[in-house]
Amino acid sequence: MGKKMFLYKLNGQQFSYTNLTKCVGVSDLYWTRSAYRTVRIVTSGKNIKVYVDGTLYINYTDTSPIESGSYGFFSLSQADSRFASITGKATLAHYIATFNANGGTLSGSSSKTVTSTKTYGTLPTATRTGYTFAGWYDAKTGGNKITSTSTVDIAADTIFYARWTPIDYTISYNLNGGTASNKTSYNIETATFTLNSPTKAGYTFTGWTGSNGTAPQKSVSVSKGSTGNKAYTAVFEKNVYTITISENGSGVLSNSSKVEYADSTSVFIVPADGYTTSSLKIDGVSITPVTKYNFLNVKVDHKVEVMFTMTQTRKMSLFASIYDWIDLKLK
Numbered sequence: 001m002g003k004k005m006f007l008y009k010l011n012g013q014q015f016s017y018t019n020l021t022k023c024v025g026v027s028d029l030y031w032t033r034s035a036y037r038t039v040r041i042v043t044s045g046k047n048i049k050v051y052v053d054g055t056l057y058i059n060y061t062d063t064s065p066i067e068s069g070s071y072g073f074f075s076l077s078q079a080d081s082r083f084a085s086i087t088g089k090a091t092l093a094h095y096i097a098t099f100n101a102n103g104g105t106l107s108g109s110s111s112k113t114v115t116s117t118k119t120y121g122t123l124p125t126a127t128r129t130g131y132t133f134a135g136w137y138d139a140k141t142g143g144n145k146i147t148s149t150s151t152v153d154i155a156a157d158t159i160f161y162a163r164w165t166p167i168d169y170t171i172s173y174n175l176n177g178g179t180a181s182n183k184t185s186y187n188i189e190t191a192t193f194t195l196n197s198p199t200k201a202g203y204t205f206t207g208w209t210g211s212n213g214t215a216p217q218k219s220v221s222v223s224k225g226s227t228g229n230k231a232y233t234a235v236f237e238k239n240v241y242t243i244t245i246s247e248n249g250s251g252v253l254s255n256s257s258k259v260e261y262a263d264s265t266s267v268f269i270v271p272a273d274g275y276t277t278s279s280l281k282i283d284g285v286s287i288t289p290v291t292k293y294n295f296l297n298v299k300v301d302h303k304v305e306v307m308f309t310m311t312q313t314r315k316m317s318l319f320a321s322i323y324d325w326i327d328l329k330l331k
């Protein structure tokens with residue numbers, strides 16, 4: 001009779017090792033076709049146990065430990081002889097590793113055949129906008145990570161999922177002397193947010209420029225799903241304040257004026273000939289009349305109220321003129 005091959009499986013999976021040579025005492029009954037039996041081998045380090053039909057048949061220590069697995073055994077003599085040695089030769093188990101980009105884009109083959117106890121070898125790469133690739137895992141969350149040098153220890157065809165880490169982007173600001181509290185970083189998963197408007201004493205905020213464009217926009221939002229570093233510049237307009245004047249009587253005041261924040265200006269108060277400044281109020285408060293009032297470091301609107309009244313001398317002169325006119329008419 002020629003060589004006969006007897007197979008066993010460990011836990012229903014095929015594992016293997018090449019050039020297995022063991023000195024075991026197996027009866028000829030085991031090798032006859034009519035008495036084919038299920039053989040299972042369990043290894044632990046250098047200890048090897050051989051089970052036949054679920055019964056421990058051989059228990060021995062080998063000088064070179066082997067892997068648990070599925071082996072094919074070939075008899076070296078006639079089937080009805082008793083054997084002193086068995087040589088096993090089989091192929092390592094193969095599985096299909098499938099790669100799921102998990103929201104990204106795969107570069108390379110989406111699957112490959114891997115061999116038990118060997119390394120995975122070259123793995124495909126994946127990219128995803130706004131994320132860095134964190135590796136391949138055997139579960140969408142949690143699970144075990146594999147690399148090209150990882151040993152294949154799966155027991156079935158397996159799907160590996162790309163794991164992603166959001167990229168943190170920076171947000172920089174040029175506040176031009178203003179103050180504001182805003183986010184300095186974000187990522188593609190950050191909820192939509194709107195920039196807070198900055199404040200600056202004596203100035204009015206007119207908008208942001210930069211990543212949003214060159215035209216100032218007062219309301220700027222960064223939407224969820226955005227990517228890239230961003231930079232914004234605050235644009236301010238210097239406040240302008242009004243000096244309002246009102247007068248009663250004859251006299252000359254400098255015109256109402258516009259004054260920029262923190263600048264200074266003067267209002268000249270000149271009564272007409274024969275008149276005097278009888279009342280001067282600045283922002284509703286009476287002060288001693290002057291011919292020039294200085295507004296220094298202007299930061300608010302101001303109001304000047306002036307009353308001019310005729311002097312006594314002017315009144316007498318008018319009365320005299322009127323008297324002369326009447327006298328002339330009577331003649």
